[in-house]
Amino acid sequence: MNFALRIAAPMIAFVLMAMPLRAEIEISEVESPGGVNAWLVEEHSIPFVALELRFKGGASLDLLGKRGATNLMVGLLKEGAADMDARAFAERAESLAASFSFNASDDAVTVSARFLTENQDEALALLRDALTQPRFDQQAIDRVRAQVVSAIRSDAQDPDAIVGAKFNAMVFGDHPYGSEIEGTEESVAALDRDDLVAAHKGALARDRVYVGAAGAISPEELAAVLDELLADLPATGVAQPSDVEVATEAGVTVVPFDVPQSVAIFGHEGIARDDPDFFAAYVLNEILGGGGFEARLMEEVREKRGLTYGVYSYLVPKDHAALYLGRVSSANDRVAEAIEVITEEWAKMAENGVTEAELESAKTYLTGAYPLRFDGNGRIANILVGMQMDGLPTEYVTTRNDMIEALTLDDIKRVAARILKPEALRFVVVGQPEGLDAPGQ
Structure with missing residues (x-):
């Protein structure tokens, strides 16, 4: 499930469409003073920056008996942070013409940010709050949990979803790949705030983050941004799952x-x-x-x-x-x-x-x-x-x-x-x- 905060869509879409097609690009490797690595394509023709963060591990890091915790946690990252509840967070993002999206998959948690350079500091401060100080308010938990349960019930009546779930269960068994990242109705209902806090600490850590950036930002600026954005995340997260052998018969x-x-x-x-x-x-x-x-x-x-x-x-x-x-x-x-x-x-x-x-x-x-x-x-x-x-x-x-x-x-x-x-x-x-x-x- 992709939980996205879509703000100022017409403006962002216009900026994206305005970018030229490129057959060749020049990539700079950036390392922040704090040791965070990133790749950058610098482009100053339009005052716009896209920042992509990917944390290796994703929903496969769910702890035993806590299936669906990472997916639910990711869905709550836009539902309030620091001293802002969900509405205040959304209003702040809209005022900045910034766009944030958060997504969980089998192997990664992906965070995408799009913002204008004139609002860069404020937009990144808001993103930092979402990453490092999510509120996990009970009202928001209940609301997003209901959305996840609705999706689970819908998938149970969708042949395309059923066939994928059956194939994965057959091939991967008890490995995290063998079950759906949303979890089951029962596993999601049993998750509490402590489970979400644990999932957050386990998945969003500096030892597994990859960063890509493109737009009107210099390597020096990006290096400073990385430390400011990620310094308060845990240094290490939970261990990655083991590899699994794929064995099938015709x-x-x-x-x-x-x-x-x-x-x-x-x-x-x-x-x-x-x-x-x-x-x-x-x-x-x-x-x-x-x-x-x-x-x-x-x-x-x-x-x-x-x-x-x-x-x-x-x-x-x-x-x-x-x-x-x-x-x-x-x-x-x-x-x-x-x-x-x-x-x-x-x-x-x-x-x-x-x-x-x-x-x-x-x-x-x-x-x-x-x-x-x-x-x-x-x-x-x-x-x-x-x-x-x-x-x-x-x-x-x-x-x-x-x-x-x-x-x-x-x-x-x-x-x-x-x-x-x-x-x-x-x-x-x-x-x-x-x-x-x-x-x-």
Whole structure:
């Protein structure tokens, strides 16, 4: 769940759209006197700054029996801080034309700030209060808890949410990845203020923060900002969870649900982001299921047979496990055929790799689209943080396309044989599919 405070949206949107597209950017590495590291793209053409903070760990840091604590805690960071209650905090942000958002995911707590340089000091002081002095008032806890419970109940009736939860539980079991970050109705109801304070101290700590910034701020200014913003956070947080092995067997698990169209997730073990073969796997997936209408799965499942409106695959390199997944929806009387075709295409690419035309088309798209990602301060700051968390060097932005262009057919074929595992391709289907065996096949 993304808890965002959206203030002065028209102004912020205008500033973002005004930023020029950049094929090349210059990244400065900044270290504050207090030892906080950050990456910065300095851009003074518009008096606007985007700041992205990411705390490694996220909802996977929930303590045993406290599932949902990190998610609920993050949802309360905008609900009052220091001497301001929720309304006063919102009014103060609005008066500054500042935008803050807070989000929890499996592996990170993300904090995004957008502000004009003329209000920089006041906006950052407000953000500092939210990060270091959240109030966790009982009234706010009850209100946000009700929002989370409502989302949990909604997900319980959503086939897309159900299939994801079932697949994760099957693959990850008791590991935090095996349950939803929102928790259950029961676990969320049992959380109290002390649990939220503990989650805050455990997740928002200086030993796990990554920072990206873009806009009208100098390295010297950013260094000073970092210490002022983060100095009062704990030096260390709770321990990261252990890695978990992904082990699946080919087959289908059916979760009965009364809908006219079945929803399926399929996949098996993937490839880590720091694996030397990741780039080849990334290009391979673009050809198999990540490239829209030109992808093989779309061609075979939708275009040739009309079995679905959409089918796609994607790499999921989490911090403690890696998955290779896909999704498809199809009418109950046609989903069995869709599964058969997907399985066949998975096996064909594992054995034969891709064609020269497919590889060249994927390279053209991926290298051409990459510069378009750098189309505003907010997106640039987000990219900078992601690069740091992935362990990439600053020069990655200039060498990335060269690495894609250097891939050969033999590279893709070798990696296809390595990472595509038809013998482990597991499908979880939610619906009333015809032609598939009972649950647990």
